[in-house]
Amino acid sequence: MEKGLFLFLAMVSFFFLSPVEASSSSRPDITVTPSKIGQGEISLLSIERKGAEPEVTWMGKKITLVADEKNEILSGFIGADLTTRPGRYKLKISRADKANPHSIVISVLSRDYGIRRLTLPREMVELDADTLKRVKEEIRVVRELFIRPAGSSLWRGKWIRPVAGTVISPFGPRRIINDEERSPHSGVDLKAPEGTPVKATNRGKVALVADHFFGGLSVFIDHGGGIHSMYFHLSQAFVRAGQLVEKGTTVGLSGCSGRATGPHLHFGVRLNGGRVNPINLIEISGRLER
Numbered sequence: 001m002e003k004g005l006f007l008f009l010a011m012v013s014f015f016f017l018s019p020v021e022a023s024s025s026s027r028p029d030i031t032v033t034p035s036k037i038g039q040g041e042i043s044l045l046s047i048e049r050k051g052a053e054p055e056v057t058w059m060g061k062k063i064t065l066v067a068d069e070k071n072e073i074l075s076g077f078i079g080a081d082l083t084t085r086p087g088r089y090k091l092k093i094s095r096a097d098k099a100n101p102h103s104i105v106i107s108v109l110s111r112d113y114g115i116r117r118l119t120l121p122r123e124m125v126e127l128d129a130d131t132l133k134r135v136k137e138e139i140r141v142v143r144e145l146f147i148r149p150a151g152s153s154l155w156r157g158k159w160i161r162p163v164a165g166t167v168i169s170p171f172g173p174r175r176i177i178n179d180e181e182r183s184p185h186s187g188v189d190l191k192a193p194e195g196t197p198v199k200a201t202n203r204g205k206v207a208l209v210a211d212h213f214f215g216g217l218s219v220f221i222d223h224g225g226g227i228h229s230m231y232f233h234l235s236q237a238f239v240r241a242g243q244l245v246e247k248g249t250t251v252g253l254s255g256c257s258g259r260a261t262g263p264h265l266h267f268g269v270r271l272n273g274g275r276v277n278p279i280n281l282i283e284i285s286g287r288l289e290r
């Protein structure tokens with residue numbers, strides 16, 4: 001095939017097969033973009049504001065919606081945990097006045113994030129009894145943050161990158177450390193030389209600042225509406241629990257505290273407790289104003 005023609009066809013197929021397909025709903029006042037969700041991914045839900053307040057449920061959890069500036073569109077995120085079983089799930093929408101309940105079937109697709117093999121010093125992997133006890137307690141405290149009632153949304157508009165650096169270790173792969181399977185990588189590692197200011201990805205309330213065995217000096221922000229963000233391996237934290245932070249507030253400085261082989265920022269997001277790709281949230285939220 002002629003080179004020019006091939007290039008043309010490649011471009012055409014790229015545009016038509018673009019993974020962010022427009023939304024799909026028999027109801028023009030409700031859109032879900034993209035219309036299918038991969039494991040560990042997010043979709044943006046938009047509902048026209050008319051009549052009684054809509055109530056949205058996804059995988060048994062109420063989805064909190066935020067109004068745009070003109071108060072015409074309500075937006076929220078629905079997502080699938082890294083290990084949600086692929087299949088078809090119902091997004092249920094009802095109104096307070098019970099008029100016109102509606103549901104949309106949304107597919108969760110399987111995603112292969114691959115496997116990452118790591119070799120780490122034995123003392124970082126094989127934990128003694130005291131360290132194991134410490135780690136279990138830290139896991140319990142963090143889990144508690146995610147199961148607290150969602151509260152009203154504090155976040156507004158687009159989500160931003162906490163540091164400018166590129167992704168040096170992606171979201172999702174299963175991790176085999178010193179030949180043993182461990183938890184998958186549930187955030188992204190962003191390039192950040194020691195001492196880089198780390199910014200809050202959106203508005204929220206600091207839920208926890210702690211020094212954890214794996215995450216090192218860590219900041220957790222509760223953005224309300226069931227969304228949390230977390231920043232690990234910091235060298236310094238400038239915020240304390242309970243403090244309200246605006247989008248872009250410097251919450252600390254990057255470093256390599258905890259189990260890190262060099263300075264970087266581990267950035268993670270939970271959506272209703274589900275482990276989702278934070279870069280996906282930033283990209284999907286780019287459709288929102290502000």
Ligand SMILES: [Zn+2]
Nearest residue numbers: 187188189266
């Ligand atoms: Zn990481």
